[in-house]
Amino acid sequence: MPRRFFRKIAKKREYLLNQWYLAPFSHLLHDPRLWSARRRNVVPAFALGLFITCLPFPGHMLIAALLALAMRVNIPVAAVATIANNPLTAGPIYYGAFQLGELLLGLEPRPFDFELSFAWLADGFIYIWQPLLLGCVLVGAMMAFIGYVGLDLLWRWSIAGYLAKRRKKSALRNSND
Secondary structure (H helix, E strand, O other): OOHHHHHHHHOOHHHHHHHHHHHOOOOOOHHHHHHHOHHHHHHHHHHHHHHHHOOOOOOOOHHHHHHHHHHOHHHHHHHHHHHHOOOOOHHHHHHHHHHHHHHOOOOOOOOOOEEEEEEEEHHHHHHHHHHHHHHHHHHHHHHHHHHHHHHHHHHHHHHHHHHHHHHHHEEEEEHHO
């Protein structure tokens, strides 16, 4: 089931390689591991995308795609997995990561006032960047680990079910002969 699912949602390699914006990278994109829907390429790409999605930097999809290219795992899965952090989930993820980082660094809690201005960026961000970055890396690592183990187990369970059905069908066919 997971392999069929990832094959359906993945864009075709030939389509992507013919895009004008990928022309400078076409010599890097011919490795079949970057596009195959195999467990060994999809599961690490999914975990990579989940880790990248927690980092407090813009351009999650681009960063995930470049790291997937460097790690030789499925590029589309890594890029799509970054959608886990969206406008609905970004606030709770980053606030929880900040709280975790603040707890681990032993900082005293300060009232958190957010104001979208350059003055806040100059004053307030200096206080929160360390706990936020530490919390984001830890939350990202936890999400990546849970995603890796969960998808790997789901994939193996799906394969085991498929093989059991096939064996049963084969045994039934052999008993009828």
